[in-house]
Amino acid sequence: MSEQTVSRPAGATRTGSASSRSAPARSRGSVVKWVLIAALLGFLLVFPLYFDEFWLRTGFAVFGAAIGAIGLNLLVGTTGQLSLAHAFFLAVGAVSYSYISGESGGLGTRAGIEGLGLPPVVGMVVGVLLAGLAGLVFSPIAARLRGIYLGVASLGLVFIGVHVINTWTPVTGGFNGRAAPEFSLFGFTFGNSDPQLWVLGVPFREAERLWYLGLVLALAAYVFARNLLRSRPGRALQTLRDSEVAASVMGVNVQAYKARVFLVSSMYAGLSGVLYALSIGSIAPESFTLVVSIQYLAMIVLGGLGSVGGAALGALFVTALPLLFQQYADVLPLVSAPGQGGISAGFAARFLYGAAIILIVLFEPAGLAGIAQRLTSRFRRGRAPAHGGVTTPPPEQPGSAPTPSDRPAQGSDTR
Known part of the structure; x- marks a missing residue:
């Protein structure tokens, strides 16, 4: 009996010591994480002071694409609803902004273009709201479909959007498109001047x-x-992805949450469309085709389904790569400038991130976010023993009474 009494405190002491030693390691890991985030933000804030216009415009295009990719990831990666209509919701935001904040009239074929001439911030807000409204209108259809059937149904929206942009000339500018007005906020314009x-x-x-x-x-x-993902609605959306039946049993209103996530995702796409119009300076029908929807799907697959940061990384990869190829086409092998022989920059970029998607699906389904998480875990495991690992318990002496089972042996969660 005395030996059994001695063995219990020993095991408890080792467990407590291990947990107390691992606490500083976790706190140091958190400090390193926040230091890296602060360094990244500082770099982004001073970026315009050291880089030229090409990199700034590329970065602005990446920011806009990242917003749209995050919205699509909420719908596809978090909730598990396949959608190919993202280009349509981008078009709603871009066209609404150009019409509401644009001016009427023009030269030649653009003389019949109409515009309300309202402040650009109003056009941006209304464009985001109209895109969300379009998603909300489509959500009853999405609530009754799933998988490939939902993807095909959403694909119809893209064809409808391209047809409307081509034919509704007074609003969209028709085949030739229309210019997007400069953005301004409370009298401060985001143009080249006014004010200097x-x-x-x-x-x-x-x-x-x-x-x-x-x-x-x-x-x-x-x-x-x-x-959103850390809140109660976010957990409900993740439950929908795993099993709609289980979510319904747990009290989740499946149709209501599907409608809400379509609303939020469409609003993200509308804002992305507004930034796209500002980045290009105009809108045209070819800017919102099925290819654009596929590119956004490529972003979230490359970045990692269900990961917000991964969606941003995927947007960086897919958006910046064609622009970089175009900028450095004269020094890259097999890549040529427009109008010359060889592979164009756009096709070369598609080949590259197409191959990247295949490799990601085969070897790292979690995407770029999964790779980053794996590297972080290895870094933490490599540092943990230096600050205190769990000591191996000494072998049991012959004839001693058996020690009680620890918590994992009794069925507790070991994660």
């Missing part, structure tokens, strides 16, 4: 101003999505 702006000797023109606009909106979209 200099920061640390660097002129802040349209590219620099749009960079900060895109950065703020992308961060807001990222934080909102992360908080």
Whole structure:
């Protein structure tokens, strides 16, 4: 009896010591994480002071695509609803912004173009709301379909959108499209002038101003999505992805949550469409075809389904790659500038991220986010023994009474 009494405190002491030693390691890992986040934000804030217009406009395009990818990931990655209609909701946001904030009239074939001439911030807000409304209208259909049937049904929206943009000339500009008005906020324009702006000797023109606009909106979209997934509605959406029957048994209103996630995802797409119009400076029917929807699916698959940060990484890869190929086509092998022989920059980029999708699906289904998480876990495991690992208990002495079972042997969760 005395030996059994001695063995219990020994095991308890080892467990307590291990947990107390691992606590500083976890706290140090959290500190490192926040230091890296602060360093990244600092780098993004000073980026316009050191890089030229090409990189700033590429970054603004990435910010807009990241917003749309995060919205699609909420729908496909988190809830498990396949949608090919993302290009349609982008078009709703872009066209609404250009019409509401644009001016009527023009030269030649553009003389019949109409516009309300309202402040651009109003056009942005209304464009986001109209895109959300379009998603809400489609949500009853989405609530009754799933899988490939939902994908085919949503595909019809893309064809409808392209037809409307081509034929509704007074609003959309028709086949030739229409110019997107410059963005302004409370009298401050995001153009090349009015007002003249200099920061640390660097002129802040349209590219620099749009960079900060895109950065703020992308961060807001990222934080909102992360908080949504951590909340009770976010957990309900993840339950829908795993099993609609189980979610219904647990009290989740399946149709209502499907409608809500379509609303939120469409609003993300509408905001992405507005930023796309500002990035290109105009809208046209070929900007919102099925290829665009497939590109957004590529973003979330590459980044990692269900990961907000992964969607942003996928948007960076898919959006920036064609632009980089175009910029450096003269020095890259097998890549040529437009109008010359060889593979064009756009096709080369598609081949590359197409191959990346195949490799991701085969070897790392969690995407770029899964790779980053694996590297982080290895780093933490490599540092843990230096700060205190779990000591191996000494072998049991012959003839001693058996020690009680620990918690995992009694059926507790070991995760």
